[in-house]
Amino acid sequence: MNGLQIHKAGIASSVQDSGRVGTLSIGIPPSGAMDRPALMSGQHQLGHQHDEAAIEMAYADFAATLTEAHDVVVTGAPVQLRINQQACRSEGVHHIEAGQTLEVKATREGIYSYLHLSGGIMTTPQLDSRSTSPREGIGGLDGGFLKDGDIVPLGAPDKAVGAADPQLTIKNSTTVLKLRFVAGFQFDDFADEAIRSLLAEEFTVTAKANRMGVMLNGERLHSGIAALYSEATCYGAIQVPPDGKPIILLNDRQTVGGYPKPGAVISSDCLRLAQSRPGQRVRFAVCSPEEADRIGWLEQHYLETRLRDRH
Template sequence: MATRTSTQNVTTTVAQNAGQTRPTSLVVERTGPLALVEDAGRFGCRHLGVTQGGALDWISLGWANWLLGNAPDAAGIEIAIGGLALKAEQTIRLAIAGADLGATRDGEPLDANVSFTLEQGQVLAFDQPRAGLRAYLALPGGIDAEPFMGSLSTVAREQLGGLDGRGGGLQIGDRLSAAGHAAEIRDMPSVPPMPRDEAVLELVTGAQIAHFEGASLFAAFNQAWQVDSRADRMGVRLTGPELRCQLGGMISEGIPLGAVQVPPDGQPIILLNDRQTIGGYPRLGALSPIACAQLGQCAPGTTIRLSPVTPHQARTRYLRQLALWR
């Protein structure tokens, strides 16, 4: 995994305009397949059956926020596949990061990872994926809406979060208000590209790995997997060699983010942010948080290779990523 450096960042502090109190906002003019308010997720409530939610590619949400000087976990918009168009009601500073969805400002192409000003009346539009699947849009200070259990994250299945508080995606006519003002204007450092045809995902191996047959384990980490079309915010199916495990159905237990569970058909399902909180299939382990973010950008058909890592290795990389935003 390539490391990111922040040494070449150019940071400019924007003079805060004390007189500017009117919230700046965007109006949804066109929707695509799915555009959701997401932050880092909802925590401290999984024992009540409430899932974590949050941006699938939390790294790209973090960068979009960083470009405006926001906290990395401030709420933004997760734009899956494209299609969304937003018009500025007032001039507003915005940032996008993550997938290249062919974003334009009044028809002029924008970079995939950039901070920019949308003048009053201008339209920010997303077309379709050129690299990656999900782009993240940050507003100054985040998005102004009522959090539920500490988070704005939208979970459709639970009817929780989002602008309406009921788990709905963005609709035509919705108004997105910034929660604050841009603290800074920054340029994007160089970051690893979006996965295109192939991705190597780090998997923290779990204790249940001992129950898988040796040949299955060899296959799991040495053969290629394909991202199936059955993929959403709950989980992503992989197709490839059939994995065999001596554990049958288990008593349901808590499921961590990125859990690679193997149902009886031997084809893994990687459980992501909107997963159910408990489940009863054996697991190879769990993808690292960085690998979960990468998987959120992998289109169906992408070739996946799983690379085993220890919790310590995964943690070191995770903390290094967080340190880039300090």
């Protein structure tokens, strides 16, 4: 079998692609790569299609042996690479022979790294995606996080394109991460003091952060809203539970929820938040729908331009 024999999977490694579309109405989250630009970067370097899957590694501590020769590239959060116990550069495409072992170890920056392999990952697609949704038990390899001893099936090891690294990872270059959000229809129902605190106070990322969402610590937000019917959630939604600690919903979020929500953080800032480690300081700022659209368009244009210019 042409595959990747995993010796050490790490705490939360899974197969992810660009995610599912149109499944929220049946209670299935989109899942997909937490750092989509990093996924696109690896796809570009190996000449893959935009829907090709990679192995997403949270706080990478990963080791595996290839049964056939493949080209590989690691993108996203910086890592240290070793091939057959020999240190090598972390950037660019590497050729690994059959029987050689690749080790991927996280550094102190970022959370999610992506291992891409020429030929692609050949797990069975479910609902038009190979992305793993662990809570629902679908996608990836057996519907869950990868485990020591797993063998991930791979496609025929085509020769990689070897395109230049487009360096698409969107980094937070400031000490305090600004989380711009579009106000939702419950914004005006929040107590005035809660909104003042949301906009004036500084929060920090807690250790309660995963693919479902990120809990923040700081001034407790007392919404003043007694009860709500459960309703659909969206990427970036700011949920405020009774304990007053805001939670930003991400890729594996529940599809409905009843906590009040003052708004939703824009996509580009969610990407930065997803790669932020505990202790990262954040501040909220209101953003108009028009400004959110403009930011989204500019960042998409930047990504497409980098991909076009780095062949």
